[in-house]
Amino acid sequence: MAHDALTPAFRALVDEHAPVAQVGSGFQFTEGPVWHPDGYLLFSDIPADVRRRADASGVREVKRGTNKGNGQTFDTDLNLVVCEHATSSLVRLTPGGTREVLASHFEGRELNSPNDVVVSSKGWIYFTDPWYGRMPVFGVERPRELGFQGVYRVKPGMAEPELVVDRYQFSMPNGLCFSPDESRLYVNDTEQTNIRVFDVDGQGRPRNGRVFASGIKDSLKAGVPDGMKCDFEGNVWVTAPGGIWVYAPDGRHIGRVAIPELAANFHWGGTDWRTLYVTASTSLYSLPVKVGPRSEPYMRARPSRTSAAPVEGGLELSRCALIIQDMQNDVVMEGGAFASSGAPAHCREQRAIENAARLAERCRALGVPVIFVWFVVDPGAPGMTLNAPLFEGTIEANALVRGTWGAAPVPGLEPQGGDYVVEKCRMSAWEGTRLETVLKAEGRDTLISCGAWTNMSVEHTARTGADKGYLMIVPEDACSTMNADWHRASIDYALQNVSAVTTTDAVLDALG
Structure with a gap:
């Protein structure tokens, strides 16, 4: 399966013939991959309500009963931060198993269903809140209490999350990521099939939002904007029809990574952070790449x-x-x-x-x-x-x-x-x-x-x-x-x- 270099710049990131290997399969719908510095990958299987681990010995179940956890990452202390669909909550799980709710309500109403999450170098946690977790299969079907789908920030001492974008700007905000220096925050919208970029001010608030990339769709291939990450050079990678699409920092579409199944999310890992792990429907895939991820705070642990x-x-x-x-x-x-x-x-x-x-x-x-x-x-x-x-x-x-x-x-x-x-x-x-x-x-x-x-x-x-x-x-x-x-x-x-x-x-x- 050849990847598609739309410009020569893509070849510096991925070999066009890089092999895609199936790490594991037989799952229901995989999501939320995150690599631990100790050398293993955690990922979610939302409908199965399971968290799994992939390492050198294979793939195994580590938690059953995750409240249909979706996106997840680590904070600077290597606590696992998880978006729970079934509880409409963002939670923090310590290595010892203690569970702390970081966000569950806004203005007295229950959040829709936190979906994806990222942590800044200051320890501030940003997450998106579409309503996929209130749909059958991917969550628990129930009425919505909020009339919009927002993007929020959690800071220590906050009684409730802070809405950091206009409440009606997004239809279904999904993946989000920072640029390497955290001067920009990218947020994609699955329903609008686009990515917006915001300048981040000195207080960590997104400002000056504008469309970074649009038209992320293909009538002949399955796939939507979902998981999204920046590499350390500032290129933006996002799941899309046929696999993962890559955009240069100036918004140019420079290439596509081909994945055999509909890709939902991905994460860099391996001893040198040069293996891309992709959660794609019923399977977990991996492929070698030439570039590493944006250095997130937990990676320095x-x-x-x-x-x-x-x-x-x-x-x-x-x-x-x-x-x-x-x-x-x-x-x-x-x-x-x-x-x-x-x-x-x-x-x-x-x-x-x-x-x-x-x-x-x-x-x-x-x-x-x-x-x-x-x-x-x-x-x-x-x-x-x-x-x-x-x-x-x-x-x-x-x-x-x-x-x-x-x-x-x-x-x-x-x-x-x-x-x-x-x-x-x-x-x-x-x-x-x-x-x-x-x-x-x-x-x-x-x-x-x-x-x-x-x-x-x-x-x-x-x-x-x-x-x-x-x-x-x-x-x-x-x-x-x-x-x-x-x-x-x-x-x-x-x-x-x-x-x-x-x-x-x-x-x-x-x-x-």
């Missing part, structure tokens, strides 16, 4: 096999030092020499500057040394070798030159009195620098290391530090690189073998 035990019991302050690497304008800021790499967007997505600043502030207050490591090139690059593309590119871009804006620290991470500054012109903070001299003088052997870029400077510094006998701790949300894929590859694999990978909050807690 660490797999259970890599727990943060080295910091959970607390850190001995007299042995700690904080290293902040390469947080310089050319590296991670818009207008910098490497801005075209995507580094500024990923830095914002990670909130790496803010998180590194939080660590620095706490360390200073506790008397823990703060060490800035900067990549600095003297004018003309004397003594700078050209033995690697990284160094060649730095010279060609005239980047990180001493005394220029590009070499200066980013706003918010300027050194303060008592901080150290170490200069380098290599990837590792150790190579040709006075870093170890500073650490020996301070008597520090436990290093909290963050900054840019995760898969280069941060990783190389952690490797060498581990070899030298230092305990390396990497708060991954205080690190960034060119995109989420490179970041995850380093965090989930290389860095696991040479450091304790954790989060900024966990480090702050361990510091006391």
Whole structure:
């Protein structure tokens, strides 16, 4: 079954002849796929009222009696957030089985039937509310209490969900997703066969809604706009006639993924997030793709096999030092020499500057040394070798030159009195620098290391530090690189073998 490349851009995302494999079959109507960082997929079978799990050992039932659960995702704590058709509720399920109702009524009336859900980086939960769950088979047939189908947000402390779009804008709002930087929210309408896009303001409210794509229908093929996701490059993927249609960020229809049955939803998964799992009527399918998903907050949660035990019991302050690497304008800021790499967007997505600043502030207050490591090139690059593309590119871009804006620290991470500054012109903070001299003088052997870029400077510094006998701790949300894929590859694999990978909050807690 060949996929359809309408433009060459599609071939960078999916091989036109990528095989579609049937992972499991014999179900009634599959929906709600979501990949857990521990390495398995959960998905719903709505009419059967079952939640199933797919992993290396096959497909098995994990829950019978789900209130006809449909769309589902994880929050940042890896609790399962589920849209329940039978109860007209959005609920949160902890790994231990506790069920919490997040939303069930609006203005005193029962919601229609929450259908699909997404979580923002701030922990705000957005969901659509068509009335499919009040129809036979897909829910429990009963009268509607609301006279419209809306899109809502749930925030901590809210007594009821907040309606975030005009109540009469959608006929049947269904799939929804954020752009990689969360500046846009996409919502599709199954009945209108279109996708609308909204700008998201600083308070998380959708504004300036307009049609992004329309006419998502085909009289000769089954399929409607339903499940929808963004990849990490900002392309929008949506179920449609014949499988999944893909749109570029500017709204151009660039290709179609062919699926043997009517596709309802999909999700990226696999160890490298390069397998697309598709829930399609009676089956679950998978196919290899070349692009990963938008980095959703829960994807940054660490797999259970890599727990943060080295910091959970607390850190001995007299042995700690904080290293902040390469947080310089050319590296991670818009207008910098490497801005075209995507580094500024990923830095914002990670909130790496803010998180590194939080660590620095706490360390200073506790008397823990703060060490800035900067990549600095003297004018003309004397003594700078050209033995690697990284160094060649730095010279060609005239980047990180001493005394220029590009070499200066980013706003918010300027050194303060008592901080150290170490200069380098290599990837590792150790190579040709006075870093170890500073650490020996301070008597520090436990290093909290963050900054840019995760898969280069941060990783190389952690490797060498581990070899030298230092305990390396990497708060991954205080690190960034060119995109989420490179970041995850380093965090989930290389860095696991040479450091304790954790989060900024966990480090702050361990510091006391």
